[in-house]
Amino acid sequence: MTGRNTLIRGTAPICALVLSAALLTACGGAGGGSTGGGSSSHSINVLMVNNPQMEDLQQLTAKYFTKSTGITVHFTVLPEDDVRDKITQDFSSQAGQYDVATISNYETPFFAKNGWLSSLSADAKADTAFDQGDILPTIQKSLTVNGQIYAEPFYGESSFLMYRKDVFAAKHLTMPANPTWEQVADLAAKADGAEPGMKGICLRGQPGWGELIAPLTTVVNTMGGTWFTQDWKAQLDSPAFTKATDFYVNLVRAHGEAGASQSGFTECLNDLEQSKVAMWYDATSAAGSLEGSGSPVAGKLGYVPAPVDQTKSSGWLYTWAWGLQKASKHQDDAWKFISWASGKQYEQLVGSTLGWSRVPAGKRTSTYSNPGYTAAASAFAQPTLTALDSADPANPGVQPRPAPGIQFVGIPEFEDLGTQVSQQISAAISGKTSVAQALKTSQSLAAKVAAAHAGQ
Secondary structure, eight states: OOOOOOOOSTTOOSSTTTSOHHHHHTOOOTTSOSSSOOOOTTEEEEEEEOOHHHHHHHHHIIIIIIHHHOOEEEEEEEOHHHHHHHHHHHHHHTOOSOSEEEEETTTHHHHHHTTOBOOOHHHHHHOTTTOGGGBOHHHHHHTEETTEEOOEEEEEEOEEEEEEHHHHHHTTOOOOSSOBHHHHHHHHHHHTTSSTTOBSOBOOOSSSTTTTHHHHHHHHHHTTOOSBOTTOOBOTTSHHHHHHHHHHHHHHHHHSOTTGGGOOHHHHHHHHHTTSBSEEEEEGGGHHHHTSTTOTTTTSEEEEEOOBSSSSOOOOOEEEEEEEBTTOSOHHHHHHHHHHHTSHHHHHHHHHHTOGGGSOOSSBGGGGGOHHHHHHTTTTHHHHHHHHHHOOTTSOSSSOOSSOOSSSOSSTTHHHHHHHHHHHHHHHHTTSSOHHHHHHHHHHHHHHHHHHHHTO
């Protein structure tokens, strides 16, 4: 998750590991100051994660949105963990300091049920140019609560396997059209050392519920495991969960990237670009950077669905979206910004000014029939769309679940639980503990969460 800690991740922020929160807080956005404020009645405050797609938005806002609407936008930009904390603080208190914020399909249901968000259904229906019906069904459903739309997507992602076609050809390796995890492990062993310093695969090992936990949970799902049974029994030390975690940890330790226990989305992206790994399983949103102008691996990559074991598909579902705070005093202006940033015209603007590979895609059906985008994204557009269409947050594994979610469990406590569990498993990757001990500790943590839900 570019995402995160991604989806946004993609779910993971590109700059979060480089710049401090203090520095990023001071980063100004196009069209206004860097922090909340502004005396104009036609100004809004937007709080958002510092992902590349959002940085592009900042570049374009003053020249195109403000110029055409007269609405000044004041951006506050923070790394993912920091922005989530700040959004929760402001929206939960209904302080109204920020009119719009980037939230995901993880937070949207909780925020909506708590009364922190304005419904966008009426605005979306009235704004025919926005074309709500063009939003991909899986994405729209993930942002809808009790029939009301509470957030509009900026970009969406699933996950797939990326690999170096030229390296595979040189080593006489064949990537299956729909690989299993066992096949991927075998290919990773054979691709290890294909070029000097090259490892077989990159898998996230960095702690974080949106970092390590995102890909690992998809492996758990497809190998028959689950975090909780339908009646809220914790399952982190179950045979299926253990098998999947053992597999993941052993694969990355044997054939994964250097420094795996501290590698997240950003590090794996860099490793694939720099020919340090032959494969990478991660967010579909990464492909735009990999195939973009100046990328040393552009045109050299192949893309296949997320590897499976017992399920037909296993890709995750994540979207960074715009939520409108219910306490905002600028509801109309906020909607104008949301409809612009999530609209088809904005995608056209990015494509024509910054390049089609930088379009914040994964949210609209029309994107995948746009000639400009499909030409620039020919290598990954269809695999991305297939992954998004195949994602099923209500049924991601082999057994019923107590809450929706593919790479996360859709409960508020998961942010803390997932992060604590990720720390245990990351320690196993680094060799500081065993998988068995990591999962024993994790089971105890999960059992406390389960107990709180069991009686509800």
